[in-house]
Amino acid sequence: MPYEWTTAPDATPQQMRLWPHQSLPPRGFAAFILITFVLILIPILSMLGTILLWALLPFVLLAVGGMYLALQRNFRARQIEEILTLDETHARLRRKGPDGSVKEWACNRHWIRLEKYEKGGPVPHYVTLRGEGREVEIGAFLSEEERIALFDDLTRALFR
Structure with missing residues (x-):
C-alpha cells in the first residue's frame, strides 16, 4: 500500500507518509x-x-x-509526497508537489473533521481533512480501495 505509518501507532507524534504507486521501477x-x-x-x-x-x-x-x-x-x-503528523494537540499535513512546491496545513486536533465523499468529489471515496477554516485533500492519488483503507486508518488514529 503506498502509505505507511512511519512511527508506531501508540507513539507521539504519529507520522504517516503517502506517495503515488510506482508501477514502473x-x-x-x-x-x-x-x-x-x-x-x-x-x-x-x-x-x-x-x-x-x-x-x-x-x-x-x-x-x-x-x-x-x-x-x-x-x-x-508521480513525485508527490504527503506527510501527516499527529501529536497530542495538533495535526499537520505537508504536501510536496511534483514541481517541488510545498504546501502545509495545520489544525488543532480537537477541531479536525475527517470526511469521505462517496460521490461528488474529483475521485470516488475522496478523503479530506477540515479544520481552521480550510478543507484539504489527502491521498487523492491513491486507488479507490486504498482511499477507503486510508479513511479507516485515519479515523482510528484521529479519534481514539
Missing part, C-alpha cells in the same frame, strides 16, 4: 525502452543495405525518443 523502465527499440528494429533488419532503411530510421528513433520522454514526464509527475 527504473530497471523496468530501461528494459521497456530497450525491448521497444529491439522490437521496432526487427522489421527494419530486412531493409539493411537499402536506401529505405535511412528513410525509416529517423521515424524509429523519433518513436522511441517520444516513448522515453513520455515515460520520463510521467515519472516526474
